[in-house]
Amino acid sequence: MKEHIHIFDTTLRDGEQCPGAAMTVEQKIQVAMQLEALGVDVIEAGFPVISDGDFHAVRTVAERTEKSRVCGLARCVEKDIIAAHEALKAAGDRERIHLVVATSPIHRKYKLEKSRGQIREMAVKAVAMASGLCGEVQFSAEDASRTEPEFLAEMVEAVIDAGAAVVNIPDTVGYTMPEEYYRLISYLKSNVPNVSRARLSVHCHDDMGMAVANSLAAIRAGAQQVEGTINGIGERAGNTALEEVVMALHSRPDFFSGAGTGIRTKELVRTSRMVAAMSGLPVSRSKAVVGANAFAHGSGIHQDGVLKNRSTYEIMDPEEIGWGATELPLTKHSGRHAVKMRLDALGFSVPDTDMPRLFELFKQRGDQCKFVYDDDLAAMVNTIHA
Numbered sequence: 001m002k003e004h005i006h007i008f009d010t011t012l013r014d015g016e017q018c019p020g021a022a023m024t025v026e027q028k029i030q031v032a033m034q035l036e037a038l039g040v041d042v043i044e045a046g047f048p049v050i051s052d053g054d055f056h057a058v059r060t061v062a063e064r065t066e067k068s069r070v071c072g073l074a075r076c077v078e079k080d081i082i083a084a085h086e087a088l089k090a091a092g093d094r095e096r097i098h099l100v101v102a103t104s105p106i107h108r109k110y111k112l113e114k115s116r117g118q119i120r121e122m123a124v125k126a127v128a129m130a131s132g133l134c135g136e137v138q139f140s141a142e143d144a145s146r147t148e149p150e151f152l153a154e155m156v157e158a159v160i161d162a163g164a165a166v167v168n169i170p171d172t173v174g175y176t177m178p179e180e181y182y183r184l185i186s187y188l189k190s191n192v193p194n195v196s197r198a199r200l201s202v203h204c205h206d207d208m209g210m211a212v213a214n215s216l217a218a219i220r221a222g223a224q225q226v227e228g229t230i231n232g233i234g235e236r237a238g239n240t241a242l243e244e245v246v247m248a249l250h251s252r253p254d255f256f257s258g259a260g261t262g263i264r265t266k267e268l269v270r271t272s273r274m275v276a277a278m279s280g281l282p283v284s285r286s287k288a289v290v291g292a293n294a295f296a297h298g299s300g301i302h303q304d305g306v307l308k309n310r311s312t313y314e315i316m317d318p319e320e321i322g323w324g325a326t327e328l329p330l331t332k333h334s335g336r337h338a339v340k341m342r343l344d345a346l347g348f349s350v351p352d353t354d355m356p357r358l359f360e361l362f363k364q365r366g367d368q369c370k371f372v373y374d375d376d377l378a379a380m381v382n383t384i385h386a
């Protein structure tokens with residue numbers, strides 16, 4: 001059977017931690033409804049204990065959604081767990097409490113001032129408590145990629161024994177590299193005796209631009225859940241851009257042994273636009289998959305190739321992602337073939353004998369501005385017919 005990679009969306013929690021991206025409760029609900037339409041397996045709706053607004057948002061998302069699991073973050077302390085459960089209980093059997101405690105030596109020493117044993121005990125107690133309240137508990141070992149692998153393996157084993165159904169191995173500070181993260185996930189897969197009783201999850205940050213590559217390497221090593229955000233928004237340089245992971249799996253089944261997701265890819269562009277509008281964080285034009293230029297071919301050679309056969313320069317079908325048909329913006333780089341196609345589409349039948357003159361006018365116009373628009377073409381047709 002092909003592996004189903006669970007998509008855990010944290011746009012409303014880690015994504016919202018991006019300075020300036022805070023959303024109102026109503027905006028969060030709209031995004032959550034769209035995430036459900038997109039088909040994400042889990043929506044992390046917030047961190048209920050941190051504010052009344054977050055509590056209310058998580059509760060409303062739990063009430064209004066129907067299919068996706070709804071998750072709330074909690075530290076391994078009683079008051080967080082109670083707040084998370086209170087906010088989430090309207091989700092019924094879709095409730096997931098997400099517990100987190102840091103495990104790396106740096107965090108143990110400077111942030112928590114606790115020993116390995118104390119941290120393990122906190123985690124186990126918290127997982128046991130949360131398991132008594134809800135059907136599914138996820139545990140995250142914050143800064144896992146900078147944690148001693150043997151201690152990390154001990155932690156993973158202990159929380160699975162305590163009842164965690166999902167164990168997340170975050171690269172909290174975007175420190176790891178694809179090969180190294182691959183080795184870490186492989187190590188846990190072969191050194192944690194009870195690992196098959198839980199799902200391993202990965203959560204990467206993009207501080208060195210590696211979040212998507214690291215997540216994909218982890219999938220190859222056997223991770224079964226990927227966490228990330230739409231448009232890759234999030235703390236500092238952001239999180240794994242989910243649309244990129246989804247389309248990589250979709251486009252390269254040969255490389256990922258057919259592992260796939262339940263995402264309705266045609267909803268990706270709509271979701272990206274909604275998140276950009278609600279978070280106030282615009283998407284770069286050249287962003288992979290959902291950037292405005294992701295399928296806009298500029299050079300004459302490329303335009304000519306695409307017009308002959310799209311597979312020459314397109315590895316994904318833009319319509320499958322929710323874009324309209326391929327865009328061929330006309331610029332000074334465009335060739336005769338693209339100009340002729342656009343003229344035909346506009347209903348101008350320019351005889352072949354007039355094309356050299358029209359193309360000369362086209363290049364002159366292209367040298368003066370970034371794009372040559374349909375109105376410019378119409379003016380050129382008038383000029384040569386005058």
Ligand code: KIV
Pocket residue numbers: 014073100140141142143168170171172173203205
């Ligand atoms: O980056 C991180 O470690 C987190 C955890 C809460 C999973 O966001």
Ligand code: ZN
Pocket residue numbers: 014170172203205235
């Ligand atoms: Zn994070």
